[in-house]
Amino acid sequence: MFERLQNSLVSLFSPQECKVCGRHVENLGDGVACSACWSETRIFDGSETLCSKCGAFFRDSRGSGEFRCHACDDHAYDKAAAAGVYEKALAATIIKLKSDPHIPARAAIAFSQAFEDSTFRSTTLILPIPLSSRRLIERGYNQADLLGDDLARRTGIRIDKLSLRRKVHTPLHRVAMDMKARELTVKNAFVVERPKLIAGQNILLVDDVFTSGSTSSNCAKVLKKNGAAEVNVLTLARAISN
Numbered sequence: 001m002f003e004r005l006q007n008s009l010v011s012l013f014s015p016q017e018c019k020v021c022g023r024h025v026e027n028l029g030d031g032v033a034c035s036a037c038w039s040e041t042r043i044f045d046g047s048e049t050l051c052s053k054c055g056a057f058f059r060d061s062r063g064s065g066e067f068r069c070h071a072c073d074d075h076a077y078d079k080a081a082a083a084g085v086y087e088k089a090l091a092a093t094i095i096k097l098k099s100d101p102h103i104p105a106r107a108a109i110a111f112s113q114a115f116e117d118s119t120f121r122s123t124t125l126i127l128p129i130p131l132s133s134r135r136l137i138e139r140g141y142n143q144a145d146l147l148g149d150d151l152a153r154r155t156g157i158r159i160d161k162l163s164l165r166r167k168v169h170t171p172l173h174r175v176a177m178d179m180k181a182r183e184l185t186v187k188n189a190f191v192v193e194r195p196k197l198i199a200g201q202n203i204l205l206v207d208d209v210f211t212s213g214s215t216s217s218n219c220a221k222v223l224k225k226n227g228a229a230e231v232n233v234l235t236l237a238r239a240i241s242n
């Protein structure tokens, strides 16, 4: 008993080790990464070249004209944006978010800043991308709900965690599947439970990370089929291949 109390006191008062570099994390608001690692993490500020539809990262500097990656041409959402690149501090924060339902201030601020900088300010409804009910029971919470709740609180926009449901359970090992197989798995995985609440809305789907975009696209497809006016996507991070 005493030992357990002592351990929890030590973890409370001793600085946490950065999950990226191992140095001490000095600011509580930085979460699991130190401020040096946060500075090395690319948080988008408008100076990058990104795909004008899906937000795919192209390069750190901005060229003239519009850039399209074309991999997203068939995707059903209107636009997708992210706070930054899935690397260093953002990657460590997202991994931690799967076991600890708390968004560090630095990540929450980057997420709401990404919303402010986006073209999504006419959003009327925030929808976190749902987990399957089995995954929700395993984990106890949906990390996308945490991001959605924080954004709803900061912006005053309504959040709806019930109208969109994931009916197919995707086993964890499928994360390693190739893109085509993933697309097949998420196809038809989503269903709209309350179409009246979706019709005519400018919807913002929120999630922790945007990878191939097939999950977002399938959500958008079913939402548009049920009358959504606009469906955009905002994630904390964007996975990049280069």
Ligand SMILES: [Zn+2]
Pocket: 018, 019, 020, 021, 022, 023, 033, 034, 035, 036, 037, 038
């Ligand atoms: Zn660090």
Ligand SMILES: [Zn+2]
Pocket: 051, 052, 053, 054, 055, 056, 068, 069, 070, 071, 072, 073
């Ligand atoms: Zn694109």
